[in-house]
Amino acid sequence: MHLCTMTDIEKGLPISNFPENFKSGFVAIVGRPNVGKSTLMNALIGEKLSIVSYKASTTRHRIYGIISGENFQLVYSDTPGLIKPAYELQNAMMHFVNQALEDADIILAVTDGLKPGVDPELFEILKNSSLPRLLVINKIDKSTQEETETKMAEWKEAIPELNVLAVSALEKFNLEGIMGFMVENIPVHPPYYPLDQITEQTERFFAAEMIREQVFAKLDKEIPYSTTVEIESFKDTPDLIRISALLIVERNSQKAIMLGHQGKTIKDIATKARLEMEKFFGQKVFLETFVKVDEDWKSEKRKLSRHGFGT
Template sequence: MQESSHKAGFVSIIGRPNVGKSTLMNALVGEKLSIITSKAQTTRHRIMGILSGPDFQIVYSDTPGVITPKYELQKSMMSFVNASLEDADVILWVVDVTEEDINEELFKRVLHSEVPVIFLLNKIDLIGEVEAEKRLEVWKTKVKALHYLPVSAISKKNIDLVLGLIIQQMPVHPPYFPADELTDKTQRFFAAEIIREKIFLHYDKEVPYSCEVAIIEFKEDKKIIRIQAEIYVERTSQRSIIIGKGGAAIKQVGIEARKDMEAFFGKQVHLETYVKVETDWRKRDSQLRKFGYNNS
């Protein structure tokens, strides 16, 4: 197809925490790029997933769930949401089948964007298609969108229909990225995210939310990748929890993270982890900048 008819654009995936946005982007791109846990507010950054076809390129943005920010880290997280909406050619507004009320913070952001909205009712595998259609009809009275669609990101139900609707709205434009690129993030970023996912899966209460992961060494040769990672917590007591009795807890995190890294990078991985205390890092601009958050 000629360059003049090539379509390319940006799609912002937004919604409340824990509505399945990350699972949805992974399904749309066909690769696991965003970490997935059952806990809310797992996503902290804007993660781009790139899907390229012979005559189109879609750049998806998985963003943190929309909340009213209470401290500096959450303010930075919401800045990623705002940036994705500013770039967007299409918005995927995602709710799940348990939601009934409009999130006012999210509604304001969508209202001011003035770009086409595709409204998705996710997790319909939990209730069935008949009940999903009933609930979608109710949402149609509350939210103005170009299209409304029931989907299941886990089972990939109607994901192909979502893709078709997005392509219809893409502007004519040359590709923004090379066709073989899947994301804008580095290997270091994904190594850190894989470790952070395991922390969310293995620890309860506030501990995972108080953790950040920094990759201090990433050395790759033909056969192996050697990674050193620092896990930061806010209090000494949290450090003890992360390490566990006799180091058992952090060892299990390392085993599972290394296994996922080897699958992701397609190469043997040697992983070393260290746990450090950085008091109140979530509230300090200097520390947030160090970890790649932008609070300007």
């Protein structure tokens, strides 16, 4: 797997050997929290790049997923779910959504087929854009044909020119329709990235996210939303990768819950995250974790940029 931290273009190297009619473009995946944006991007790329949970607002960054063929390259951006920000971290999250939309050649809007109605935030974005737009109604593995058809009709009524497709990201159903739409609508342009590169994020980023995913899976209430993860060291040795990670919470009481009785909770989180990392990196991983309190880190701009949310 080629993760890469810097593109050849940024390094000043031309990407050569591509056909003259090569097509390439950026696709912004947007929608309300929990509709399946990350699941969908992972399915489109064929790699688990974005973490997923049944809780809302799991994704906090713009995460790139790149897929290339002989004469095309699609650069997807998975983004945080659309919300009205209530604190600084959420402001930063919405900033990432806006950046993805600013760069986009195409908008891939996602809505939850299990929920009736037209999502107002998504409607605003789609209505006001002149880009090619595809709306996917996701999770149709769980909805009835009638529910899907009603939802389609509601959107078609709201925006008659909208392209709509019903899919299941989880079951990988109807995804060819998405790929076909994208390849057809991206402009003729040289590739933005080397053809074997699948993302922009670093190995450290993925390691931190895999820990955060287990925090979302294991802990309830406000704790997942009050936790951020930093990788203090990442050493790739011939035998194994040694990773030292810091889980940062906002309060002492949260730290106690994160540690659990005799450290059982954090141990469980670390073990599960390590197994995920070993799968992802294809190598043995030694992971050590520490829990630290940084009061109100998610509400203070200065602290946020230190934790990787500079906007």
